[in-house]
Amino acid sequence: MKRLYIAFVALITGTLTLSAQSLTQLEGSFKTGPAIILIAILVTFVLVGIFFRAKDPADYYAAGRSISKVGSGMAIASNWMSAASVLGMAGMMYGFGYNGLAYVVGWTGGYVLLLILMAAQIRKYGKYTAPDFIGDRFYSRDLRIVSAIFTILISFAYCVGQFGGIGLMFKWILGLNYTWAVIIGSSVVLLYTLISGMIGATKNMQIQYVIIVISFLLPVFILAFKFDYFWLLPQVGYGAAVTDIVQGIPAPNISGGAALLNAYGHDLAIVPSPEFAMPWDPSTGTTFFQWMAICFSLMVGTAGLPHVIQRFYVVPKITDARWSVVWGLFFICLVYWTAPAYATFGKLLSSNPEVGALAKDAIVVYTAQLGGVNGLIVGLLAAGAVSAAFSTVSGLLVAGASAFSHDLYVKVINPSSTPRQQLKIARLGTVLMAVLVTVVALMKLGLIAQLVSVAFSMAACTIFPLFLLGIWWSGSNRAGAKAGLIAGSLVTVISLTYFIAGLRGTQLPGHAFISYWLNVWYFAWIGAPLAIVVNIIVSKLTKPTPEEIKKFLAEQVHN
Amino acid sequence: MESTDQYNFSIFSPRNRHGRKNRNVIFTMLAIWAVAVFGFQILLRVIEKPVPEPALGQFEEQWAIIASGNEADADYRALLNSLVMVRGKITVTEADKLLLSDAITASVVRLVPDSVMQKVTDGIGSLKMMHEEIKTLKGQEYLDLKALIRDAGTAINETLEPFTGYGPGSLEAPILAASLREEWPASFTGTELSRLPDVMKLYLTHNRSVLTDTTFLGFPFHYFYTAVFLLILFVVLCIVYNRLIEWRLNKEGIVE
Numbered sequence: 069m070k071r072l073y074i075a076f077v078a079l080i081t082g083t084l085t086l087s088a089q090s091l092t093q094l095e096g097s098f099k100t101g102p103a104i105i106l107i108a109i110l111v112t113f114v115l116v117g118i119f120f121r122a123k124d125p126a127d128y129y130a131a132g133r134s135i136s137k138v139g140s141g142m143a144i145a146s147n148w149m150s151a152a153s154v155l156g157m158a159g160m161m162y163g164f165g166y167n168g169l170a171y172v173v174g175w176t177g178g179y180v181l182l183l184i185l186m187a188a189q190i191r192k193y194g195k196y197t198a199p200d201f202i203g204d205r206f207y208s209r210d211l212r213i214v215s216a217i218f219t220i221l222i223s224f225a226y227c228v229g230q231f232g233g234i235g236l237m238f239k240w241i242l243g244l245n246y247t248w249a250v251i252i253g254s255s256v257v258l259l260y261t262l263i264s265g266m267i268g269a270t271k272n273m274q275i276q277y278v279i280i281v282i283s284f285l286l287p288v289f290i291l292a293f294k295f296d297y298f299w300l301l302p303q304v305g306y307g308a309a310v311t312d313i314v315q316g317i318p319a320p321n322i323s324g325g326a327a328l329l330n331a332y333g334h335d336l337a338i339v340p341s342p343e344f345a346m347p348w349d350p351s352t353g354t355t356f357f358q359w360m361a362i363c364f365s366l367m368v369g370t371a372g373l374p375h376v377i378q379r380f381y382v383v384p385k386i387t388d389a390r391w392s393v394v395w396g397l398f399f400i401c402l403v404y405w406t407a408p409a410y411a412t413f414g415k416l417l418s419s420n421p422e423v424g425a426l427a428k429d430a431i432v433v434y435t436a437q438l439g440g441v442n443g444l445i446v447g448l449l450a451a452g453a454v455s456a457a458f459s460t461v462s463g464l465l466v467a468g469a470s471a472f473s474h475d476l477y478v479k480v481i482n483p484s485s486t487p488r489q490q491l492k493i494a495r496l497g498t499v500l501m502a503v504l505v506t507v508v509a510l511m512k513l514g515l516i517a518q519l520v521s522v523a524f525s526m527a528a529c530t531i532f533p534l535f536l537l538g539i540w541w542s543g544s545n546r547a548g549a550k551a552g553l554i555a556g557s558l559v560t561v562i563s564l565t566y567f568i569a570g571l572r573g574t575q576l577p578g579h580a581f582i583s584y585w586l587n588v589w590y591f592a593w594i595g596a597p598l599a600i601v602v603n604i605i606v607s608k609l610t611k612p613t614p615e616e617i618k619k620f621l622a623e624q625v626h627n
Numbered sequence: 628m629e630s631t632d633q634y635n636f637s638i639f640s641p642r643n644r645h646g647r648k649n650r651n652v653i654f655t656m657l658a659i660w661a662v663a664v665f666g667f668q669i670l671l672r673v674i675e676k677p678v679p680e681p682a683l684g685q686f687e688e689q690w691a692i693i694a695s696g697n698e699a700d701a702d703y704r705a706l707l708n709s710l711v712m713v714r715g716k717i718t719v720t721e722a723d724k725l726l727l728s729d730a731i732t733a734s735v736v737r738l739v740p741d742s743v744m745q746k747v748t749d750g751i752g753s754l755k756m757m758h759e760e761i762k763t764l765k766g767q768e769y770l771d772l773k774a775l776i777r778d779a780g781t782a783i784n785e786t787l788e789p790f791t792g793y794g795p796g797s798l799e800a801p802i803l804a805a806s807l808r809e810e811w812p813a814s815f816t817g818t819e820l821s822r823l824p825d826v827m828k829l830y831l832t833h834n835r836s837v838l839t840d841t842t843f844l845g846f847p848f849h850y851f852y853t854a855v856f857l858l859i860l861f862v863v864l865c866i867v868y869n870r871l872i873e874w875r876l877n878k879e880g881i882v883e
Binding site for chain 2: 077097115166173176177179184243298304308309310311317318319320332335337338342346347349356358363365390393394399404405417418419420421514543604618619621622623626
């Protein structure tokens with residue numbers, strides 16, 4: 069026993085020493101402590117996945133409707149808080165100042181829409197997936213197929229950013245190049261999702277949420293304490309740091325008789341930098357319109373994301389659907405109140421030019437490193453970021469696989485398939501999607517938050533109008549839904565075409581105009597309202613909704 | 628089946644009293660939500676004004692003097708101060724960093740005797756080599772070279788301090804050391820630095836108003852409102868909505 073104890077202490081000491089040595093190098097080295105934490109967390113996820121593995125399709129898709137409202141809230145938060153929330157958001161604020169806050173507001177404000185317009189009604193409607201609802205409500209097999217395809221595309225676009233985030237963290241921890249880091253990370257998340265399905269994922273999401281919150285909050289308390297800001301509530305305490313950045317800090321920056329230094333021994337002095345906090349500052353290359361468009365697109369997209377909507381099927385009661393949104397939003401806000409603090413401390417700690425240019429998407433981890441936070445805590449932070457990406461990816465892969473197997477295979481291709489065949493197809497869909505996402509993630513098309521916002525705009529232009537009108541207006545009919553979907557899709561296709569052409573160096577006609585007004589990060593500002601208006605006009609001009617649909621809506625959803 | 632109006636439903640025309648009350652709650656919540664989020668940003672936009680930092684005034688004054696050809700050493704020192712204030716900002720693009728570095732080096736050259744400048748140029752060359760070398764290093768070797776780079780920067784600043792006034796440990800010193808280049812433009816009025824006034828204006832002008840200049844709990848007020856308060860409001864709105872709905876369901880004896 070004594071030997072075991074000594075071995076344990078030696079392991080911990082060794083890990084601490086190794087990690088403390090390696091962590092002052094921001095990139096390029098293998099970090100032992102963080103690697104051990106990451107492996108331990110991943111093993112836990114897989115074990116939980118195996119323990120709570122899906123036994124039949126109902127478990128795989130909707131966790132057997134056995135999750136409590138607080139548990140579901142945690143799962144919503146964990147499912148929601150992806151690499152974009154934990155890594156990307158702080159990166160946007162670090163790079164683009166106040167415009168980064170459009171992501172914070174957009175990704176939380178959308179939950180108000182989701183609650184008051186969707187949550188309970190979706191649960192009352194009682195379908196498993198978004199294409200299920202759309203196919204049924206608009207009595208159209210075509211719409212079911214198209215919405216299933218969009219569900220896959222949205223999940224795909226969302227996953228690309230996540231895989232990028234996983235790659236960045238694996239790269240940071242393992243000291244590998246980005247390509248290998250993405251491939252290894254993708255393989256692990258795929259394996260875990262295949263083993264567990266959504267029931268394992270839901271249990272894991274609760275564990276993941278706890279890991280994300282602890283790992284994300286702890287370094288900020290330490291940073292605020294260390295650099296003499298109000299550390300008891302750093303989510304408010306960093307406000308003084310924002311003002312310091314705006315006004316500038318002359319050198320030497322002294323507290324309690326000692327200079328405040330980053331991990332490289334650089335003073336925390338900074339030239340006045342109002343661009344960090346002033347709205348749509350010209351030097352950040354952002355505008356008022358972009359702030360509003362991003363915020364609106366993210367909010368509306370939130371209420372149209374299939375993997376988010378799908379979570380309301382897993383709560384046992386309608387009231388639970390409503391309260392799970394509140395819990396989910398509260399749990400999300402705990403992290404979202406903290407993310408700007410990372411950007412702020414990151415700005416201070418990297419103000420010395422010798423620190424060099426930092427990758428925005430990894431600024432959260434760099435900030436903790438530059439702040440001299442203990443290596444194991446930084447490792448936990450990185451593992452938490454991986455955990456965030458994992459929880460979202462598993463939900464997305466399940467949503468994508470559900471659309472593939474449940475909405476396309478079972479409902480369209482092979483209605484007489486056995487549960488065993490369905491599960492097999494779901495797993496095949498998951499593998500296909502993961503492989504394709506890995507290939508696209510390796511292309512490094514943009515920052516994590518930007519890549520994820522493409523999925524939001526797609527959802528806002530296609531799924532959101534169908535749910536909004538499908539629930540709240542019985543007059544919205546099949547023809548209107550199809551026309552609205554075509555309008556939303558058209559905007560999506562135009563925006564994506566110009567984006568891809570731009571990446572390939574091709575200038576299409578009106579490139580500058582489209583790139584600004586229909587930018588791929590926020591095209592839903594016009595696409596979503598257009599899809600709604602077209603849906604209404606065409607519905608008014610065509611054959612009304614069948615009586616049984618209206619009756620179902622009136623009696624089951626709005627009674 | 629023939630369609631009738633019996634089950635027609637829309638959020639604007641609910642079918643019963645419960646529906647009407649539900650609609651009113653939803654619209655009230657949406658109105659609060661929209662005004663709180665977008666209304667505030669519109670207000671911010673309406674009342675903001677472009678306000679220059681003091682360094683911009685300093686730059687424009689010195690730039691005009693230098694363009695007229697009547698400059699003295701003090702003018703270059705003042706110009707250097709304003710350039711360093713911009714070069715130290717993290718948002719500066721790589722292209723603009725190069726431009727500013729050129730201008731900073733050209734200013735320093737005019738303040739420093741040739742013999743001293745030769746020593747500084749040697750130091751810059753050695754710094755450049757170390758920056759290249761560090762890219763390939765890991766672990767302790769990386770950290771050792773990082774310390775050497777810091778020392779080399781300090782040595783350059785010690786050499787330049789009598790002329791620039793930036794002593795080691797000052798805010799400006801590390802920015803200056805990171806900016807100096809081995810080559811520099813011959814003239815301030817040539818094409819190489821023609822973009823400089825626009826670049827300085829871009830980085831030194833900010834949208835400000837009473838909402839950005841008022842501080843609240845340490846934050847600029849607008850920042851607190853957007854980053855902290857709005858999120859609290861969203862949670863509160865959701866709780867209020869749920870409570871209202873449940874209260875009315877209970878009151879009307881409706882079981883979902």
